[in-house]
Amino acid sequence: MPSPRPEEAIARGPADPPFPHPLLESLRNAPDSAAFEHGPRTVSRGELLETIRRLAGAMRGAGLGPGRALAVRTALTPEAFAAHMAAHALGCRVVGVRPGYPAGQLAHVLGTGIDALLLDASTLTPELPAAAGPVAVLSLGPAGPGAADLLAVPDDGSPLAVTARPDDVAALTFTSGSTGRPKGCAITYRALSAHWAWQPRAWSPVAAAFARDFERYLLFGTLASMVVLEFLAPCLLGGGTAVIPEEDGRPLFPYAIERHRITGSIITVPRLGRMLGLLRTEPVDVGSLRALMVSGSPISPRRLAAAADLLGPVVYQGYGQTEAGSISMLTPADIARGPERVLASVGRPHPGVEISVRDGDGRQAAPGTTGEIHVRSPYVMAGYWGRPEETRDTLREGWLRTRDLGRLDGEGLLYLTGRTRDVIMVNAMVVYAGPIEQVLAGHPDVEEAYVAGAPDERTGEAVHAFVVAAPGRVPDRDALAALVRAELGEDSVPLTVTTVPGVPLAPGGKPDKRALLERYASPAP
Template sequence: MLFPTPLLDALRAAPASPAFEHGDRIVTRGEVLELIGRLAGAMRAAGLGPGRALAVRTEVTPEAFAAHMAAHALGCRVVGIRPGYPQGQLDHVLGMGVDAVLVDPATAAPQLMKTGTALSLGPVSGAADLLTHPGGGPPTVSARPDDVAALTFTSGSTGRPKGCAITYRALSEHWAWQPRVWSPVAADLARRFERYLLFGTLASMVVMEFLAPCLLGGGTAVIPQDDGRPLFPYAIERHRITGSIITVPRLFRLLEQADTADLSSLRALMVSGSPIGPRRLAAAAERLGPVVFQGYGQTEAGNVAMLTPEHIAAGVVAPVGRPHPGVELSVRDEEGGELPLGRSGEIFVRSPYIMAGYWGDEAETRDTLREGWLRTRDLGHVDADGFLHLAGRTRDVVMVNAMVVYAGPIERVLTGHPDVDEAYVAGAPDERTGEAVHAFVVPAPGRTPDRAALAALVRAELGDDNVPKTITTVPGVPVSAAGKPDKRALLDRL
């Protein structure tokens, strides 16, 4: 069934069931369905339809989710705008053929509304309020399979976020959006996401990807109010949350405060966004119980593999998981030759829901998509049991004395030391060696890492070129707007 038909069908099937809790509001599935139809009618009246592009920058609300689905029902290309873009990046994103921009009273800004038709969810000066539209009837899907459904953006670590074009056909084959063909892992997630903590931004593919099992599986998405306390763990206690996604830095903070809140309602915590060491993953599962999942994926490919609580309970903590059904992995050497099981190389992914390409960037698309396979630029191997192991990124390298040094293996060696909880490695220019390795470590509770011992450990495991020039102890890692560790901010501390 063409996306978003399965969602519309699920909303019709249980109209009285709560779909969202937003503060004191309960919004039923029937109300969301009516809202999608009304917003679709308003968007159609504003000239939107198949092939037209709607840029969306809103807070996380039931209305905002309905607006996304209304635009998809019409067959629009939804351009998700993350919060925090500097002006240059915002101009870059808005320059991708946008026909209209949708905001709400909390996000409206002149630099957003200068592109195309200005639309809003609520009263905003200079924008047409879609919520005042009298109605559009039951929503119908007029999308075309090979049109682009969404542009979701990479983090912009190179300075310009790349727009990953995801087609309606791809979303129609997506592991999360088709409940009739859910794998046992997807069905289990849907059950555990009975009360799903929804936060962040709907412009994130990860947020939407894991919201799908909740809503399609009959659960309720809970949008927490800001009460001044950390979201994790206190929103879990306050709202009796059963499932959520979480970044690695947030997981570490949660574990530090786990004893201050009641987490007994929790049944699924999906850890994603950056690698986590096996020791810390096992410790998280021991502390929180059989609720910890680990996901591996990319904006270009969606979620590729998943490690379940059952895997972790069996002692499988080194890999990042097994691929979803329909996802194929190929590990290749520098010449593109396929490597056997157990050999490390660059990971290629093929699935029905990988991106069609980077919007407006044919050269980068040709370099990334190879005969139906997507280059992840991640390094790793697949073991005999089908688990994927990561070893670092091809671009996360430091050139030391003209030798390629990968950050990932150094980070794993450092986190393997009992005195270290977290480790982050980055390179910086160096007059003597061209670039030098710099490491930042967060100590384990009550421990004081010895820099000489850590350097000796890296030398013994990886060789002299991999030994960090500096090893700096930090109380925690700064995070980017996307919630990922910010290595640039760490380097600024040197």
């Protein structure tokens, strides 16, 4: 099957039905098909729809409805997804609470004016209700005294109706917090109703084919992640089954792919690296895989090519942000074209997404010139919750400042070169971490590279690099320093280069450079 190009993926039609109506209709139209496989049990689409209906009634009885806020911290289950959709059908503001938040961040996330907290027995801790304050505590299943079990509420028989208001906030999704306190991105019902992933009526034939590649979709992580929901949507709306595997002590990638004959999923760059390493030494059958979306952080052209060589023409690379949703996509067809310059890109913008690269004065940069990436689309956030000044600084005249640096070439391919905030002041000179990471990741001894700055008595700040060794290789600090010096100049040379076994992740799943600095505070030069 030819891989879809992003610009062919969606044909915009008449007014889109309101979110989550298309999903509910999809479940209603094929009630006997499997929606979820969760360990040993299968949940049909009809059963899922009935659970959504009953949970909506129970939530309504608990006082939830349009404009009310429900914080959700549950395990990943079919019932948890049903709870999200029930709350959305009622028009609630769903506040996703990621696992792994320290106490301060948890209090910050739950201090956004919530009306109720939804949890389950596996996520209930003393800290969670305490941080939420005096609000109703609801649960999916028994979860101890004080928690009202929504699944045990008698059915009131009410039909399921979508009562969401277009300009109300549908989801408060938090940034990873890798550069500071997580920010709540307010996504409206109007934005989700315009989002390509939730509107199958607007899919072109190639978009429908892409959704079919998610016929058996490996679902993991947390529903508090917009990325997880964004790619779960094409699976369910395309008639597929979301597979939530049981843990068996082995990495999900590649073993769950083989065990469950998975056809599609998403994967982070560090997890992809570990999977490729295992596939080089272990006889694991991943031949069922038809679409694997790599996202979360930049990937080197060398590793992207290696993934395509090992897995076949199934690898996609996506670029997006919590604030903007999916922005661009590099397809297997793009990757198969081969030139390294194409593999260094993050593909072309999705239909409906406009990109403007601007210089330091906010003017449109010339083609091929690096500047700050600005994005405009129907589904960007409405703003940061409770942060009007940051919202005004980020959203300007309908455009969202991504804080990412990049360039567009003559073919419309987008290239990322760094973050505007990943700046290290060395001897009063501006040094960007992104280009250093790209140079280091291009060395054959390096599998992953991360760069951060830290105060230094001699130079003001100093560059510190952390590398993960390529399989069977031993990175040499002097060789890597010489490579950076030759490519970027003396100021960009890392003061320290530390080989690490892996990179810690922030709660949002992105590499946590601050944790690297803290963990290896005195790396050997």
